[in-house]
Amino acid sequence: MFIDLNLVEKFRINHEVLCRWVASVKRNYRPVSYHNWRHAFNVCQSCFCMIKTGGLESIFSDYEKLSLLVSCLSHDLDHRGTNNAFQAKIEHPLARLYSTSTMEHHHYNQCLMLLQSEGCEILSHLTSSEYAHVIKLVQHAILSTDLAIYFKKRNEFFNVVKSGAADWLGNDGHRELLR
The missing domain is CATH 1.20.5 (Single alpha-helices involved in coiled-coils or other helix-helix interfaces)
Known part of the structure; x- marks a missing residue:
């Protein structure tokens, strides 16, 4: 998907780094019934299909395409299989840390952690302003899954x-x- 949308070339993403990042994202999904790696990959594949066949390729910028693929793959990272209301009711530390969109803030922060992990820096060739723009789009997309x-x-x-x-x-x- 990253290659087909020309994002690897456009953003000079090293193939090994991309593979390592994807593998790291996969490893950071828990084996829960629904919010797992398979679900994340399906969401990403659906987004990719909408971009390619739904007329969105000419509407979205390359930055938006990149941020959407990253967001789709990362949107449920480290999901525990419970919802925000449950997290609040049991007074889980995450619920105390994030007063709204508890799990979504956690997924976003997990995404940032992986993007900044050694050997997984797929955004390393972006300028600081490009990086900030992509991260803002990723944050918005992941938080919008609440x-x-x-x-x-x-x-x-x-x-x-x-x-x-x-x-x-x-x-x-x-x-x-x-x-």
Whole structure:
């Protein structure tokens, strides 16, 4: 997917580093029933298909494509198989650390940790401003997987689409909803 979207060449991602990063992401998924590596890979494959066959390749920038693939693969890292409400009810340390979107903040922080791990730095050739931009997009994408946020944004998205006023290229708010 990274190769087919020309992201490896565009961002000068070393093939070995990419493979090591993907293997590290896979290893950091727990063997839970649903929020596991297979689920993450399926989400990434679905996103890739939407980009390639859904007309999004010409809409999204290379930075957005990169951030979406990274986000899809990382969006449930170290998931414990329980939801945010459960984490809060048992007063898990993660719930004390993050007051909202508990698990999603944890997944995002796990993603950052892996991206910064020695030998897994797939973003190492980005400038500091490019890196900050990609990380901001990754953060937004992963935090948006909190179902409380997702259902709110889903309604906004469908309202934009139904209105016929969707401007994926010129309206940053619409573009954010699409991502």
